[in-house]
Amino acid sequence: MLQLSHYELTDITALARDWQLLERKAQTSFFLSWNWIGTWLEIFRPSVIVVKAVRQNGSLCGLGLISQKVEKRHGVLHARTLLLHQTGHWDQDQIWIEYNGFLTDQQDSLLIEQQFIQYLCSEYPHWDELVLGGIEENKALQLNLASRLYMHERWSAPCFGVDMKHLRFENISYLASLTQNTRYQIRRSERMYQQFGELTLRRPASQTEALSFFQRIGQLHMRRWGSALHQSGFANPQFVSFHQSLIRLCWEHKQVDLVALYAGEHHIATFYNFFYLNKVFFYLSGIEQISDNKEKPGLLGHSYCIQQYLDHGYDFYDFMGGSERYKSQLGNWHSRLVQVSMQRPRLKLKLERAGRWVKNCLLRSAISKGYPHD
Numbered sequence: 317m318l319q320l321s322h323y324e325l326t327d328i329t330a331l332a333r334d335w336q337l338l339e340r341k342a343q344t345s346f347f348l349s350w351n352w353i354g355t356w357l358e359i360f361r362p363s364v365i366v367v368k369a370v371r372q373n374g375s376l377c378g379l380g381l382i383s384q385k386v387e388k389r390h391g392v393l394h395a396r397t398l399l400l401h402q403t404g405h406w407d408q409d410q411i412w413i414e415y416n417g418f419l420t421d422q423q424d425s426l427l428i429e430q431q432f433i434q435y436l437c438s439e440y441p442h443w444d445e446l447v448l449g450g451i452e453e454n455k456a457l458q459l460n461l462a463s464r465l466y467m468h469e470r471w472s473a474p475c476f477g478v479d480m481k482h483l484r485f486e487n488i489s490y491l492a493s494l495t496q497n498t499r500y501q502i503r504r505s506e507r508m509y510q511q512f513g514e515l516t517l518r519r520p521a522s523q524t525e526a527l528s529f530f531q532r533i534g535q536l537h538m539r540r541w542g543s544a545l546h547q548s549g550f551a552n553p554q555f556v557s558f559h560q561s562l563i564r565l566c567w568e569h570k571q572v573d574l575v576a577l578y579a580g581e582h583h584i585a586t587f588y589n590f591f592y593l594n595k596v597f598f599y600l601s602g603i604e605q606i607s608d609n610k611e612k613p614g615l616l617g618h619s620y621c622i623q624q625y626l627d628h629g630y631d632f633y634d635f636m637g638g639s640e641r642y643k644s645q646l647g648n649w650h651s652r653l654v655q656v657s658m659q660r661p662r663l664k665l666k667l668e669r670a671g672r673w674v675k676n677c678l679l680r681s682a683i684s685k686g687y688p689h690d
Contacts, residue, residue, distance in 0.1 A: 317371075317372050318369045318370065318371060318372075318377065318378075318428065318431055319369070319370045319371075319372070320367065320368065320369050320370075320378075320431060320432065320435040320439070321367075321368050321370075322365050322366060322367045322368065322382075322435075322439070322440060323365070323366055323368075324363075324364075324365055324366075325357075325363075325364045325365070325366050325381070328354075328357055328358075331357075331366060331379075332350060332354055334368075334376055334379060335350045335353065335354075335379060335419065336350050337376060338376050338377070338378075338379055338419055338420075338421065339419065341377075341421045341422060341423075342419055342420060342421060342422055342425075343422045343425070343593070344415075344417075344419060344420075344593075345414070345415035345592065345597070346415075346571070346590045346591075346592035346595075346597050347401075347413045347414055347415050347416065347450070348401075348415070348416070348417065348419050349571075349592060351562065351565050351566050351569065351571060352413070352562065353381070353401065354565075355558060355561050355562045355565060356401070356411070356413075356558070357381075358561060359554065359557055359558045359561055360403060360408045360554070360558075362381075362383045362403045362408070363383065363384075364381040364382060364383050365381070365382045365383075365384070365440075366379065366380070366381060366382075367379070367380045367381075367382060367418075367432055367435065367436070369420075369428050369431065369432065375421075376421075377420060377421040377423075377424075377428055378418055378419065378420045378421065378428040378429070378431075378432060379418065379419045379420075380400055380401070380418040380419065380432060381400070381401055382398050382399065382400060382436075383398070383399050383402065383403045383404065384396070384397065384398055384399075384443070385397050385399065385403065385404035385405075387404065389668070390668070390671075393664055393668055395444045395445055395662075395664070395665065396442065396443045396444045396445075397443065397444065397445050397446075397447055397657075398436065398440075398443045398445070398446045398447065399446075399447045399449070400416060400417075400418070400446070400447070400448050400449070400451075401413055401416055401449075402416075402447070402449050404447070406546075407545070407552055407554050407555075408554060409449070410549050410552055410554075410555050411549070411555055411558050411559070412449075412450060413449065413450045414450040414597075414636050414637055414653060415450065415451075415452065415636075415653075416448060416449055416450040416451045417429060417448075417451055417452075417455060418432050426455075426458055429455070429459055430458070430459055430462035430463075431462075433446070433459050433462055433463045433465075433658070434462060434463060437463060437465070437660070443660070444659065444660055444662050444664075444665060445657045445658060445659040445660065445665065446465075446657070446658045447470075447655065447656070447657050447658075448654075448655070448656050448658065449471075449655040450637070450653055450655065451653065451654060451655075451656065452651050452652065452653060452654075453472070453651070453652040453653070453654045454651075456654055456656045459658070460656070460658055463658060465658040465659055465660060466658070466659045466661070466665070466669070467656050467657070467658050467659070468656065468657045468659060468669070469654055469655070469656050470654075470655045470656065470657055471654065471655040472652060472653065472654045472655075473637035473638055473639060473652070473653050473654075474637070474638075474639055474643075474644075474649055474651075474652055474653075475634070475635065475636055475637055475638075475649070475650055475651040475652060475653055476635045476638075476643040476644055476646070476647035476648060476649055476650065477632055477633055477634040477635055477636075477647045477648065477650050478490065478493075478622055478632065478633040478646070478647045478648070479631075479632060479648070480622070480625060480626045480630055480631055480632060480633060481631040481632065483626055484626060484629075489623065489626075490619060490622045490623045490626055491619060491623070494619075494645070494646070495645075498615070498645045498646070501610075501612050501615055502612065502615050502616055502619050504610060504612075505610065505611055505612040505613070505615060505616045506616060508608070508610065508611055509579040509582070509584060509611070509613075509616065510579060511579075512579035512580045512581075512582035513578075513579050513580020513581065513582065514579070514580060515577065515578070515579050515616075515620065516577075516578050517575050517576070517577055517578075517620055517621065517624060518575070518576045518577075518578055519573070519574065519575050519576075520574055523563070523564060523567045523568075526563055526567055526572070526574050527560060527563060527564075529574040529576060529586055529588075530559060530560065530563055530574060530588065532583075532586060532602060533550075533574075533586050533588055533600065533601065533602030534548075534550035534556065534602070535550075535602070536586075536602030536603060536604065537549075537550050537600065537601075537602050538550050538551060539605070540603065540605075549600075559588075566590070570591065571590055571591050571592060572588075572589070572590055572591070573587075573588075573589040573590070573591060573596070574586060574587070574588055574589075575587050575589070575621055577613070577616065577617040577620055577621075583604060584603070584604055584613045584616065584617060585601055585602065585603040585604065585613045585614060585616075585617040586601060586602045587600075587601045587617060587618070587621055588600050588601065589621075591630075594629075594630055594631045594632075595630065595631060595632040595633075595634060596625050596630050596632065596633045596634065597634045597636060598618075598633065598634065598635050598636065599636070601614065601617070603617070614642050615642055615645065615646065618642070618646050619646070621633075622646070633647070635647050636653075637653040
């Protein structure tokens with residue numbers, strides 16, 4: 317039997333103490349660590365409700381942070397929305413939490429999360445939909461079954477990764493685990509870059525240098541994806557401030573890795589990764605422009621990093637959400653992330669679903685008949 321409650325967050329210090337205590341008993345991801353969550357609270361200062369679960373013996377077993385926003389859609393629909401560990405403002409959510417969920421004790425984790433949803437439905441009634449962003453699909457389905465709400469999928473992405481623990485057990489190098497074609501592309505790229513000198517991985521020697529590595533990634537990222545606000549996250553000052561603070565904090569706890577691949581003194585690419593529970597989470601990279609599409613700086617850089625992580629005893633390299641081809645080339649599918657809206661039985665939301673269904677039917681009909689549908 318659990319005792320659930322909620323309160324408005326006013327004392328971050330007390331929350332930090334509870335969160336870190338529970339984190340030590342959880343089997344979770346980096347994105348539910350206090351380093352990520354505490355930085356989110358520090359940089360964006362969202363107004364949040366803390367939901368809390370305690371066992372009969374008084375031990376803390378669950379926590380979550382809920383923000384509230386009125387979403388305006390289609391010019392007429394206003395939905396009172398709850399969000400878990402997000403704010404609903406794109407410039408703040410652009411940091412894009414992954415493997416989201418409630419922080420729970422490893423024991424009975426799913427049951428605790430399901431009871432949180434039921435609690436929000438019964439004891440916190442004034443909302444229309446609960447948005448869970450960057451959550452694993454299987455977890456979202458299980459939570460929705462317990463709530464019996466309508467679940468609308470807003471976004472999805474496959475997750476790919478490398479089981480380095482398995483490779484180590486089988487005594488297989490990372491390169492040997494790849495397809496013949498991918499190995500060929502990596503080796504060809506390796507030969508092309510070796511004309512500049514020996515290939516090496518370099519890491520910052522200090523926190524200040526780590527921030528310099530991050531700044532360089534930003535310059536390359538904007539060059540590739542664009543410098544407008546809705547393009548590269550580095551064009552968003554709040555995104556940059558968040559990660560600068562996160563790097564400062566994680567550098568101290570050895571939970572961040574900024575690693576650059578060089579050929580001689582020629583910079584090829586820099587990668588920004590997180591360490592957590594002996595896993596490596598690839599977050600983003602900055603890659604130099606190429607003059608020949610046979611150069612594969614991303615494939616080459618990831619392969620060097622993964623082999624080194626394998627040699628150093630890490631268990632898993634997670635490319636996280638994204639359908640980019642290189643992720644499926646270099647890793648194996650292991651999960652699917654979704655953003656879902658769990659909707660209460662509101663007439664306005666039923667009408668929205670009906671409109672969405674009609675639109676999709678018309679679109680499918682237009683496609684089948686070969687009509688333009690831009």
